Amino acid sequence: MYFERLERALPQVRERIQRACERAGRSDADAVTLVAVTKGHPLEALQAARQVGLQVIGESRVQEARAKWEASGDLSLEWHLVGHLQRNKVRQALRMFTLIQSVDSLRLAREIDKEAAKTGRPAEVLLQLNASGEDSKHGFSPEDGLEAVRVTTELEHVRVIGLMTMAPFTDDEAVLRGTFRHTGALFERCRDSVEKFEGRHLSMGMTNDYEIAIEEGSTMVRLGTVLFGERPQ
Secondary structure, eight states, X not given: OHHHHHHHHHHHHHHHHHHHHHHTTOOOGGGSEEEEEOTTSOHHXXXXXXXXXXXXXXXXXXXXXXXXXXXXXXXXXXXXXXXXXXXXXXXXXXXXXXXXXEEOSHHHHHHHHHHHHHHTSOEEEEEEEOTTOOTTSOSBOHHHHHHHHHHHHTSTTEEEEEEEEOOOSOSOHHHHHHHHHXXXXXXXXXXXXXXXXXXXEEEOOOTTTHHHHHHTTOSEEEESHHHHOSOOO
C-alpha cells in the first residue's frame, strides 16, 4: 500500500518543490531537503520510503521512533526528531537522531549538551521558533530567539545549524507567509550577528503549506500526509 502510494505521490511532490523554487527565483530544488515524516505510520511506511529513495526520516516521539529504528537496521538512513523532546528522553534521542529539529527551551539545550558530552560527539540541533505566537506550540518567541541562539551556540557539545518553525494550520496565505518571514528574518539576523551559528538549515513547511514555505526561503520541508496519507486510527 505505502510503496504504491509513494510511487504516485513522490514525483508530484518533487515537481511542486521544483515549481516553488522557480517562483522564488531559486535555481536548485535539490537544495531543499525532504524529510519524510513517518510518525503514526507502521514500519511498512518506512520501508516504502527507503525503497523509493527517501533517505531522511522524521519522527515525533522517541519511543515510536526507537521501535522503527531498531527494526529497520538501515544505517544509511538519516533520522530527524521533529516533535517535542522531553529532557528525560535526551539520552535515547541522541543514540538515534542525526538532527534534533525541535529544541524549544534553554533547559533542553543544556540537557542535550550534557548528554552529548558523554558521547564524545557534538549534537546537531535546530532551535524551534514559535513565530505564530500560538499557545499550543512550543518554541522561543521571535523576541527571545536571537538571545536563545547566542546562548545555545556557546554550549560546548551542541552545534546550532539552523532554525525550525511550525505555521498555524490555516488556509490564510498572509498568516502563513508572515510566520515564515518572521523566522527567515531571525535566521538572517543570527547569521549576521552570532558567530557560532552555522545557519545551514531553515526548516519550514509541512503538507498544507510547504510550497509557500519554500517560496519564503525554507531549505527543509517536513512532509507526512502528502506522502503517506492520513495516519491509521
